[in-house]
Amino acid sequence: MSTKSALLLIDPQVDFHPSGSLGIPSASKDANRLRSLLELHPSPFQKLFITLDSHHLLDIAHPGYWVDKNGSNPPPFTLITHADVSSGAWSPSDPSDRTWSLSYTSSLESAGRFTLCIWPVHCLVGSPGHAVDALVLSGVNAWLSGGAGREVRWVLKGQNRRTEMYSCMRAEVTVEGDPSTGFNEKLMEEIDDVDTLYVGGQARSHCVNFSVRDILPRFKGKLKVLGDGCSDVPGFEEAGREFVEWVKENGGEVVQCKDVK
Known part of the structure; x- marks a missing residue:
């Protein structure tokens, strides 16, 4: 065969x-x-x-999805943790995505996956x-x-x-x-x-x-x-x-x- x-x-x-x-x-x-x-x-x-x-x-791993407390997007290769989202250090640019963003970063960390990395x-x-x-x-x-x-x-x-x-x-x-x-x-x-x-x-x-x-x-x-x-x-x-x-x-x-x- x-x-x-x-x-x-x-x-x-x-x-x-x-x-x-x-x-x-x-x-x-x-x-x-x-x-x-x-x-x-x-x-x-x-x-x-x-x-x-x-x-x-506006992918979750692209800069435009996120803003800091001053409204600025993260530079490429920024790592965003669940703690960052919880504290408001980084927030989704669309406020309606906040609940998902908290759940998402928590799920990544619980599963031992890569920390969310912002790519070019x-x-x-x-x-x-x-x-x-x-x-x-x-x-x-x-x-x-x-x-x-x-x-x-x-x-x-x-x-x-x-x-x-x-x-x-x-x-x-x-x-x-x-x-x-x-x-x-x-x-x-x-x-x-x-x-x-x-x-x-x-x-x-x-x-x-x-x-x-x-x-x-x-x-x-x-x-x-x-x-x-x-x-x-x-x-x-x-x-x-x-x-x-x-x-x-x-x-x-x-x-x-x-x-x-």
């Missing part, structure tokens, strides 16, 4: 590459290696999944930064052209402005009434259909990290992270290193793009 391999590319978008608003310095080198991998013929991949971070301007505005739906990086897109088009009937399975994530969504499988906090923030069982079932899943994209410290943590428990022995196909957001290198160790300790592998056959 033939085996089936898939590539899952997490958020390979312009805004996470050097020219983007949340650019990662080494992301273009990752993209070049991913392009070469996608151009292999015959391809090692029978399926290709690509996630797209997809945000609104990025991956706005319809903006140039939302598009797939040109190097990666070139590889994707080569893969599509290399075999009859090939399709990319596109997965949008982060569209609900009231919750962060690092993982492609679920939001940081589920928003009642919005199934897109709950666990994506349909996507998991599609992934379950393959024998080996390779994962790359951006960023290793965040969206690759949390996506793999949600997938690997059901994919032990079959998931391989492309170690030279993803990089950390500057300042979060320790989270990336911890993730690599977690993968190795929990039934996954870390491989190099050149070793994929």
Whole structure:
């Protein structure tokens, strides 16, 4: 019986590459290696999944959602805790969001997730930064052209402005009434259909990290992270290193793009 391999590319978008608003310095080198991998013929991949971070301007992790006591927005990379919201050090710019903001930050801390981090505005739906990086897109088009009937399975994530969504499988906090923030069982079932899943994209410290943590428990022995196909957001290198160790300790592998056959 033939085996089936898939590539899952997490958020390979312009805004996470050097020219983007949340650019990662080494992301273009990752993209070049991913392009070469996608151009292999015959391809090692029978399926290709690509996630797209997809945000609104007033997303909970963007500056415009929040104001301090003087009415100023937080600068990028500000961390906002539940205590900050409780004290009024930071408040939602829309007062009707206060109850949710208190509940949200409390839920993050109770679950041991990342502290709410305010990011530069990025991956706005319809903006140039939302598009797939040109190097990666070139590889994707080569893969599509290399075999009859090939399709990319596109997965949008982060569209609900009231919750962060690092993982492609679920939001940081589920928003009642919005199934897109709950666990994506349909996507998991599609992934379950393959024998080996390779994962790359951006960023290793965040969206690759949390996506793999949600997938690997059901994919032990079959998931391989492309170690030279993803990089950390500057300042979060320790989270990336911890993730690599977690993968190795929990039934996954870390491989190099050149070793994929």
